[in-house]
Amino acid sequence: MKKLLLILALSFPGTCIAQTPTQIGGISLGSDIHDYDQYIKAQTTLPIRFMEYLEEVELDRLPGFKSGYLAYGNCAEPGKIVRIKLKYRDSSKAFFKELLEKYKDRFGKPDKWLGDPFHVITAWQWSFSDNGQQVELYLHHNLSDEEQKLGNSVKLTLTNSILQEQACFTEKFPDYRKSKTPEKPGHVVTWKDLIPK
Numbered sequence: 722m723k724k725l726l727l728i729l730a731l732s733f734p735g736t737c738i739a740q741t742p743t744q745i746g747g748i749s750l751g752s753d754i755h756d757y758d759q760y761i762k763a764q765t766t767l768p769i770r771f772m773e774y775l776e777e778v779e780l781d782r783l784p785g786f787k788s789g790y791l792a793y794g795n796c797a798e799p800g801k802i803v804r805i806k807l808k809y810r811d812s813s814k815a816f817f818k819e820l821l822e823k824y825k826d827r828f829g830k831p832d833k834w835l836g837d838p839f840h841v842i843t844a845w846q847w848s849f850s851d852n853g854q855q856v857e858l859y860l861h862h863n864l865s866d867e868e869q870k871l872g873n874s875v876k877l878t879l880t881n882s883i884l885q886e887q888a889c890f891t892e893k894f895p896d897y898r899k900s901k902t903p904e905k906p907g908h909v910v911t912w913k914d915l916i917p918k
Contacts, residue, residue: 741851742828742858742877746783746807750856750879754778754793754800761791773897774890775803775883785810787872794882796889803882812872817843817862820873824860841865855880
């Protein structure tokens, strides 16, 4: 298969075969969180809500980026970085348009549109598979919806490693999400309890 792709690339010189992206801003998926201590704000480390098998920590002073987060496993492979989220310093639409063209040159057309129909939020996704690694790449622009992250951002995710962390956590803590607080005896729930007043 690789030989066929190489022949096709040589036959069509303008064509590029996208390699699976695994790093941005000098940070690599699959590497150890402690390799980047100089950029990490350790006091911000928290488990991710509803994904307790991952922890997330803020980044600071990463060249070219305003802010960012690293998510890493705490069960199957503790400390292994499985997601990189970075916000570019330049939040303009003009920068995003140029950035998107650079992404397309490097990775080809996106696989999926994830933005809204009115393009208030612009979001594209690329998916890659290489030697058992599943990587998702997201490019995002938003200057209007304050419920979402504003500006231009990128996210790289090692999806198969996240699934491994989830499976490990579920095996170790099978009852973690089960409710431990039963309803009060004798209390009958009515619609009045369920609708805001």
